[in-house]
Amino acid sequence: MDVRRLELLLTLSRLGSMHAVSEVLGVTTSTVSQQIAALAKEVGTPLLEPDGRRVRLTPAGRRLANHAVQILAAHEAARADLDPSAEPAGTVRVAAFHTAISDTLLPVVHQLPPAVRLEIQEQEPPEALAMLERDQVDLALTYDYNLAPAAFDPALEAMPLWESSWSLAVPSRSRRIRGTAVDVVAAFADTDWIVNSRHLADEQVVRTLAALAGFEPRITQRADSLALVQDMITAGLGIALMPAAYPKTTGISLRPLRDPEPRMRAYALVRRGRTNWPAPALVLDLLSNRRERVTKTSR
Known part of the structure; x- marks a missing residue:
């Protein structure tokens, strides 16, 4: 199965309309429709059905979208594994709430090599998670409470911070x-x-x-x-x-x-398959090391 078509199907399952998919992924609605039709032909079963003037996923489409989470994660991991020795480089896009930026992220900025730069947006968890799921950022720093625990998307990996x-x-x-x-x-x-x-x-x-x-x-x-x-x-x-x-x-x-x-419990979240990408992996390592130092000094 074509992973690009699977990504379109998964995004449609999350956003609910082909127009929204086309805006987020930068393709035409016609392309979205054609590629999902090709995917349906490839798997041998309808993936969409009419829903008024719109379409929705069939039960088979929903099941395939669920499988797509793991398939795309494995695909991302395989791509990263092709060059595991690469030096960290590039831009890491981060969405985080105010306290996490000031107390957790900014203290590790000076440890980054010159080839890695951060683009930081202050966002509350709902916005940060939405941006992460739409691949608009690489890393989200969010929080929940023990008395109001968050349920994270299985397509994301969460690392406790503090x-x-x-x-x-x-x-x-x-x-x-x-x-x-x-x-x-x-x-x-x-x-x-x-x-x-x-x-x-x-x-x-x-x-x-x-x-x-x-x-x-x-x-x-x-x-x-x-x-x-x-x-x-x-x-x-x-x-x-x-x-x-x-x-x-x-x-x-x-x-x-x-x-x-x-x-309050703070987390760093990334999309599955991205934890081995050199630049985001370096930022996660630095955040993890800072968490361990803070934990030891607070005991």
Whole structure:
């Protein structure tokens, strides 16, 4: 089977329309249609069926798209293996969230050889993952929470980077509550909440903790910047989850959350078959080495 045709089928299964496939892969819709028709003839079974004015994958098409994940990964790995001794060179495109860029990625930049350069975009996990799946970046640094775990696409490989504890940020005048995370959160059942504007993960954690405490959180504010979240808290607009190690501004206190303890987990993700490409592999090695150093010094 032609791997290019398999890539078109897999992309169609993810994007849902030939027009979207043509835009992402830079081919005409006619080419997409013709190549998938040729693939159907090659495997001897229809892969598409009408769906109104559009088309959708048949059950056989969906099964072949699932197989295509592993086939394309093996193809990528084979290409990389043709020259395993090549010196790292080229551009590594990275999409990552703010903290990962500043605390994880930038500290290793000086270790890269001159032949390897980075192109970095600040993106929240949903955007970073979408760009990675569409092959618009080579590496994505994302995060989830232990109380809101992410389900990664099987076409991607994930490498854990670090974890951080999160606390409840409240105005300093707020009374202190002893007990578990549920007890602490329950004391603020009538308070407005602030959550991330670009990623739902911390909102899921808030809703999980609130559900354990027996109430529905009143989410009224959304902001991406932690500094802005702090400003909103001091302005009396609500409370929020924040990293326990984040520098606090005047007028804010952090209430520790235990049993359960919310923890953010950062990951580096690449498409399967790309981990042996010299330049991305070097960046991953540097990130892994930094993770090990940080883990040892934090014990």
